[in-house]
Amino acid sequence: MDYIVHILILVAIYSLLVVSLDLALGHTGLVSVAHAAFYGLGAYTSSLLAVRFGVTFGVGILAGMLVAALASFLLSMPSLRLHEDYFMIASFGFQMIVFNIFNNWTELTHGPLGIPGIPPPRILGWKIDSPLEFLLFACFFASLAYFLIIRLTKSPFGRVLHAIREDEIFAQALGKNTLRFKMIAFAISAALAALAGSVYAYYVSFIDPTSFTIMESILIMSMVIIGGAGGPWGPLIGAAMLVMLPEELRFMGFSSSIAANLRQILYGSLLVIMVIFRPRGMAGRFGFGR
Amino acid sequence: MSQVLANGFVAGSGYALVGLGIGLIWSLTRFLNFSYGAVYITSAYVAYALVKWAHLPIILSMCIAVLVGACLGGLMEFAVFRTLRRAGSSQFIMFVASFGLLICFQNLVSVVFGDRPRILRTGNVQEGILMLSVRMTKPQILIFLSSVVVAFGMWIFLFKTKAGKIIRATASDPFLARVHGINTDREILYVFFIGSAVASIASVLIGLDTDLTPAMGLNALMMGTAAVVIGGMGSIYGPMLGGFFIGFVQHIGVWKLPTQWRDAIVFAVVILFLVFRPQGFFGKPLKSTDI
Amino acid sequence: MKNFRCNGLTKSFGGVHVLTDMSVEFPTSGIVALVGPNGAGKTTLLNILTGFLRADAGRVFLGNRDLIGLSPYRISRLGIARTFQDIRLITAISVIENVLLSRPNQTREHLLSALFYFGVPAEEVQNHETALKFLRAVGLEEHSGILAGELSYGQQKLLTLACCMATEAHILLLDEPMAGVHPKAALQIQNLLRGLRNEGKLVIFIEHDLAVVRQVAEYLFVMDAGRIIAGGRPTEVLERPEVTEVYFG
Numbered sequence: 095m096d097y098i099v100h101i102l103i104l105v106a107i108y109s110l111l112v113v114s115l116d117l118a119l120g121h122t123g124l125v126s127v128a129h130a131a132f133y134g135l136g137a138y139t140s141s142l143l144a145v146r147f148g149v150t151f152g153v154g155i156l157a158g159m160l161v162a163a164l165a166s167f168l169l170s171m172p173s174l175r176l177h178e179d180y181f182m183i184a185s186f187g188f189q190m191i192v193f194n195i196f197n198n199w200t201e202l203t204h205g206p207l208g209i210p211g212i213p214p215p216r217i218l219g220w221k222i223d224s225p226l227e228f229l230l231f232a233c234f235f236a237s238l239a240y241f242l243i244i245r246l247t248k249s250p251f252g253r254v255l256h257a258i259r260e261d262e263i264f265a266q267a268l269g270k271n272t273l274r275f276k277m278i279a280f281a282i283s284a285a286l287a288a289l290a291g292s293v294y295a296y297y298v299s300f301i302d303p304t305s306f307t308i309m310e311s312i313l314i315m316s317m318v319i320i321g322g323a324g325g326p327w328g329p330l331i332g333a334a335m336l337v338m339l340p341e342e343l344r345f346m347g348f349s350s351s352i353a354a355n356l357r358q359i360l361y362g363s364l365l366v367i368m369v370i371f372r373p374r375g376m377a378g379r380f381g382f383g384r
Numbered sequence: 385m386s387q388v389l390a391n392g393f394v395a396g397s398g399y400a401l402v403g404l405g406i407g408l409i410w411s412l413t414r415f416l417n418f419s420y421g422a423v424y425i426t427s428a429y430v431a432y433a434l435v436k437w438a439h440l441p442i443i444l445s446m447c448i449a450v451l452v453g454a455c456l457g458g459l460m461e462f463a464v465f466r467t468l469r470r471a472g473s474s475q476f477i478m479f480v481a482s483f484g485l486l487i488c489f490q491n492l493v494s495v496v497f498g499d500r501p502r503i504l505r506t507g508n509v510q511e512g513i514l515m516l517s518v519r520m521t522k523p524q525i526l527i528f529l530s531s532v533v534v535a536f537g538m539w540i541f542l543f544k545t546k547a548g549k550i551i552r553a554t555a556s557d558p559f560l561a562r563v564h565g566i567n568t569d570r571e572i573l574y575v576f577f578i579g580s581a582v583a584s585i586a587s588v589l590i591g592l593d594t595d596l597t598p599a600m601g602l603n604a605l606m607m608g609t610a611a612v613v614i615g616g617m618g619s620i621y622g623p624m625l626g627g628f629f630i631g632f633v634q635h636i637g638v639w640k641l642p643t644q645w646r647d648a649i650v651f652a653v654v655i656l657f658l659v660f661r662p663q664g665f666f667g668k669p670l671k672s673t674d675i
Numbered sequence: 676m677k678n679f680r681c682n683g684l685t686k687s688f689g690g691v692h693v694l695t696d697m698s699v700e701f702p703t704s705g706i707v708a709l710v711g712p713n714g715a716g717k718t719t720l721l722n723i724l725t726g727f728l729r730a731d732a733g734r735v736f737l738g739n740r741d742l743i744g745l746s747p748y749r750i751s752r753l754g755i756a757r758t759f760q761d762i763r764l765i766t767a768i769s770v771i772e773n774v775l776l777s778r779p780n781q782t783r784e785h786l787l788s789a790l791f792y793f794g795v796p797a798e799e800v801q802n803h804e805t806a807l808k809f810l811r812a813v814g815l816e817e818h819s820g821i822l823a824g825e826l827s828y829g830q831q832k833l834l835t836l837a838c839c840m841a842t843e844a845h846i847l848l849l850d851e852p853m854a855g856v857h858p859k860a861a862l863q864i865q866n867l868l869r870g871l872r873n874e875g876k877l878v879i880f881i882e883h884d885l886a887v888v889r890q891v892a893e894y895l896f897v898m899d900a901g902r903i904i905a906g907g908r909p910t911e912v913l914e915r916p917e918v919t920e921v922y923f924g
Contacts, residue, residue, distance in 0.1 A: 125476055172659040179416065179475070183613055184658045187651035190606070194648035242790070250781045250799075251789035257765045257776055264763035267725070268777050268842060269751035270784075278786055308602070312483055319480055351499070355491040362487030369481045370467055380767060382476050 099225040101341060106232035107294050108333035110239050112317045114286035117243050119315065120323030120380060121252065122279045123259030125178055126185035127311045128169060129287050131192035132162040134306030136288025137295040138196060141209045144296075151215035155292040162288030163281040165192070170277045189308050196303040208302025215296050228297050235293055239286045244326060246282075255279055256324075259380065309358075316365050322378025331376045336361060387519065388639050389632070394524040396631020397531040398590045402604050403611030403623030404531075404538065405582035411555040411618055412568075412575045415475035416609065418482040419460050420583055421601030422489035427453030427584035428591040428600065429493050432504050442504075446592075450584040457580025460485060461573055469569075486601060494598040501595035504588070523593035530589055534582060535624055541578075542620060551575060555618075606647075610654045616667025625665055677738030678703060679755075679846055679877065684733035686719055686901075693719045695901040697733065701846075701894075706872050707879045708888045708909065711898035712921060717881045718760055720898070721848050725757045726750040737846075752779070756844035758835045760851055766824030770815055770834060773823050774806040777841040809837040812870070814863060829856045836867060847871065849880040853887060865891045885913065885922075897921065 111133060118124045139161045140154030149157070173184040196203050203209070214223040215231065222231050246252050257265040258272050265272050295301050313336070321332020340357035348356060374381045406420055427449040434445035464481055505523075520528075542548035554561040554571045562568050587604065607630060608623075615626025630650050637649040657664060680700035686693050693716045701707055709717050722728035724735055726747040735742040742750055751757075765773055782788045782796055810816040813833040818826065823834060832852065839847055852868075853861040868891055871878050882888050888895060888909055895912045897905040899921045905912045912918060 125479075173655075176658065176662055180613075180658050180662050182416065182479075183609065184655055186606070186609070187655045187658075190651045191648050191655075194645065194651075198642070198644040198648070246786075246789055249789035250775075250783040251786060253768070253772060253776055254784055256768060260765045260767055261763050263727070263747075264759075264765065265776075266727075266747040267751055267757055267759075267763070268838070269748050269779055271746075271748050309487075312487070315480070316484075352495055355494045358491040359488050359495075362484045362489075362491070365484030365487070366464060366481050369473070369477050369484070370464070370471075373471075373473065373477060382474050382480075 096225050099229050101338060103225070103229050103232050103297060105330075105334050105337050106229065106236045107290050107297070108314070108317065108337055109330050110232075110236040110290040110293070111287055111314050112321065112333045113236075113240055113243055113329040114283045114290070115314050116318050116323060116329050117247070117255075117286075118280050118283035119318055120328070120378070121247050121259065122255045122276060123178075124174075124276060124280055125182045126169075126280070127182065127308060127315065128185040128189040128192070129283075129314050130306045130308065130310035131189045132166065132284040132287035133291040133294075133310070133314075134192065134196055134303070135162045135165055135284075136291030137301050137306070138203060138209070138291075139288070140292040141212045141295045141301055142202070144212055145209060151292070151296060155289060158288040158292045159285040162284040162291075166281045166284035167277065170280045174276050174280070175273055186308070189311055193303060193307055196306060203303075206303060208300060210300045212295050212299045212301070214299070222296075232293050232297065235289055239289065240329075243286075247324075251275075256380075313361065316361055318375075319382075320364060320368050320375050322375030323382065324379035325377045327377045328375060328379070335376070336364075388635050390520060392632040392635035393628070394520060394527055394593075394631070395634060396628035397528040398586060398593075398627070399607045399611045399630050400624040400627030401527075401531045401534060401582060401586035401589075402608035403615060403627040404534065404620075405579040405586070406605075406608040407612045407615070407617070407620065407623035408538075408582070409575055409579040410612060411620070412551070412558070412572050413465070413478070415478045416482070417465075418479065418605060419457075419464075419485040420482075420579070420608070421486045421605035422460070423453045423457045423580045424583045424587040424604045425493050425596075425598065425601035426456055426489055428504070428587040428596050429497055429502070431588045431591065432497070432502050432596055435504065436502075446588040449588050450581055453584025453587070454577045454581035457576045457583070458573055461576040466569060466572075486605075490598050490601055497596075497598070499598060501597050503595055504591045521593065523589060527586075527589045527593060530585060531624070534585060535621070538582075538620070547574070607650065610650050612664075613654055613662075614657050614664050616664030618668045619664075619666040622664055622666035629665075677740075679737050681720075681724065681735040682733060684720070684723060684730045684735070686716075686723065686728070686730050693901055694723070694730070694733075697898075697902050699896060699903050699906070701877060701879060704872065704875050704877050705893045706868050706891055707877070707894045707896065708892035709879060709881045709896050709898065710883070710885065710888060714900075715898040716901045717898055718850055721757065721850055721881065725755060725848060751842065751844070754843075754845040755848065756839045756842040756846070757848040758839050758850055758852060760854075762828070762831050762835055764823045764831055764834060764838070766822065768823065769820055770823050770826065771803075771806050771810065771819040773834060774809055774837050774841045775802055777838040778802045778805070779843055806841060809841050812840070812867060813837045829860045832856050833860060833864070836864060840867075840871070844876075846877045846879070849878065851881050851883065853882070853884070861887070889913070 111129065115129050118126060136158035139158035143149035143154045143157055144151070169185060169188045173181050197205055214221050222228060247255065254265060254270050254275050258275060262272050317332035317336050318329065320335060322328030340360055343353045343356050368375060409417055409420065430452045431445045431449035434440045434448060435442050464485065465478060468478055468481060542552055550566055551571055551574065554566055554568055558568055610630055611626035612623040613626070614629055615624065616622030633653055634646050634650055638646050678700065682698035684694050684697040697720065711717055719728065723730045726742065726745050726749070730743065737753055765776065782798060783792060807816060807819065810819050813836055815830060815833055815837065818830065823831065826834060836852060853864050856864070865887065868878050892909050895907065895909040896903050897912060897918050904921065905915055905918050
C-alpha cells in the first residue's frame, strides 16, 4: 500500500513538472531543456533554507519559486529574442551550468554529497511525515498549479501565448509585445518547476545533483510530448505513463541498475514511436508539426 | 604553459572532428541531431567489443567500427528521419526523435557493457613522446593527425568532386536543389553516412586516448554542438575552428580554475557567443524575421 | 490626422539594392495603391514601414514621431496595421478567436487580470459583438466557430482583412489583398476598402492588377528598382510614358 502511495506521490510531483513545462513548451512553443535546472533550484533553495536556517516550508517554497523565476530571466532576457534553435542551445548551456553549480560549488551545496536531513514540513504544528499526508501535500500543490495554468491558458493572455506559438510575427503585427509574454510564461513555468522541486525535497528529505541533470529535463519533455501538449489531460497522462509503466519492470526480476537502463530504453523507444505514429501524443491539443 | 597549449590542441582536434560531422549533417537537415551521440558511442563500444571479445587486431577493429557507425547513421536517417521528414514534421519533432534514439542507444550500451569505464588500449598506459618540450601520447598525435587528414579529405570531396558540389548546393538551398532535380533525400543519406563516419573516427580515436563510458556520447555531442555554435552554423570549417577554440579555452581556463568547472566554462562561452554573436565566427545568422 | 511619410529609405540585401533613396508622403486618408514590377521593392517598403525590417538609411514618420527602430508591435499600437503576402493566421484557433485576438487594449491579456479577474469583463462582451460585426462585414459570420485552418484560401484572406480592421488601426497596409481570390470575393474586398475610406481611414495596398487599381484607388504610386517613379491620380499616372514603359516594356 505504501508503495502505491509512493508511486502516486511521484505522479503528482511529475504532473506538476510536466504541466509547468507544458505552459512554456506546449502552449507558448518555447523549446527549453533547462527545466531540471529550475526544478533543482527550487529543491536546493528550500532545502538549504530549511536545513541551515530552519525556515518554514511556506517561505522556503516561495523563496525557491522566486529564485527560479529570477534565474529564468537571466536566461530569457538575452536569448529569447534570438531564433528558437539558439534559445534551445542557450537553455542547454544554462542547464549544464546550473548543474555544475549544484555539483561543484561544494561550500554552498555540498556538491555530489548532497543535502541530507531536510525536515518534514509543518503546518500549524502538524508535521507532514506519513506517506498519505505527503500525497495530500503533493496533490494540493499539483492541483493548484493545474488550475492556475488552465485559468491562464483559457484567458486572453493564454490566447496570445497560443498565437505566439503558431505565428509570432502575426501576433506582433497585432500589437502584442511577444517578447514580454514569452518571458512571463517562461518565468511562471520555471517557478512552478521550482515548486515541484521543493515538494520533492521535502518528500525524499535528501537531495543531490543527480536528480537535476539534463537527462531529467529530457525526461520531463518526453512526458509533455507523450502525454500531449496544450490539452488539460496531457500532462497528467504523460506523467502517469512514464512514472508507472517502468515500475512494471521492477516486478520482472531485473537488478535495479539494469531496470533503470531498461526504463530509459522504454522512454526512448516510446518517444520515437510516438513521434512517428502519433505526433499529438495521447491527449494533445496542439501538434508540433509545422 | 606549452603543455597546457598542447593539451588544448589535442582536445581541440577531437572536438573539431566531432564538430565537423555535426556541422555537416546540420547544414543539410537543419535540426539539432542528438542521434549523432548514439552513433558516437556505438562505434566506440563496437571497437571495444571487437578488440576485447573477438580479439581482432586493433586497427581492423577500429576500421570496422567506423563502418558500423556510418551504417548506423544511415539507417537512422532512412528509418526514422526520412519518415518524419516525409510526414512534414517540424524540426522540433526531429530533435525529439533524435534524443529518443540517443537515450535508447546510451542505455543499451549501459546494459551490455556496464557503466564502468572501459579501456580500448591494448598494453599499458604509455608515457607519451617528448616533442619540442611537450608530451603527447601516440593516440593524441593520431587524433591531431586524423583531424587534419579528415579535414583535408573533406575539402577535396566537397570542393573538388561532383558529388561534393551537389551536397554543397543542397546545403545552401534545399528547395532550389529539388527544383533542379537533385534527389535531396539521397544527398541527406550520403551526408549522414559521411558525418557518422567522421563521428566514429573521432570516437574510436578519442576512446583510444581516454576511456569509454556510456555518457561519452552526450559529452561529445555537447562539445560538438558548442564547436558548431562558436565556429558558425552553416559553415563547413567553422566548427573545426570552434572545436580548437573550445579545446584551448577549456585547458587554459582549467589552468587557472579548478578542474571540475571545465565543462561549465565551455557552456558559459557558448552562451556569450549566442548572445553577442549568434552566428559564431563564420556562420550565417539564423533569423526569425519576415519574408 | 497625422501625416504618414518616409524619406531617404535605402535597403540592400547582400549587395542587391532593393530600395534606393525612397521617399513618399501618403495622404491622411483615402485609398492608395502601390504598384510596380516584381522586385521593385514594394513588400520590402511595407516591411520597413511596419518595423519588421530595418532600413540601412532613411526615416519613417507618423506626424512628428520617428518610427525608425521601433518594434513591430509598437508601430502596430500607434495605429498602423498590416496584412502579409503569405496568409498569416492562427489556424489552431477558431475564426472568431482570431478576430478577438486582434482587438486592442484587452485587460485580461495582462497576467494579473487573467489570473484574478473573476467573471467576464464588459469589454469582452463588447469585443465579441464587435468581432461578429467585422466577420459579418467580410461574410464569415456563419463560420465564426470553426477553426481558421479549415477555411478556404479566399475565406482566409477575408479573415486576415477582418483581423486587420479589428485592430481599429487608422492606417492599413495590405500586401496584395486580392491575390488568388475568387472574383466575387475580390469585389467584396473592394467594397470593404471603400467602406474603410468612408470611415476616414488610410488604406495602402500593394496590387498587380491595374484594372482593380483604376476602379478602387484614389491615389497611385508607381515603384521601380527601389524608388517611386510616379505618383498621383491613377487615370493620369497610368498614361505616362515612363510608367507604361516599366510595365509593358
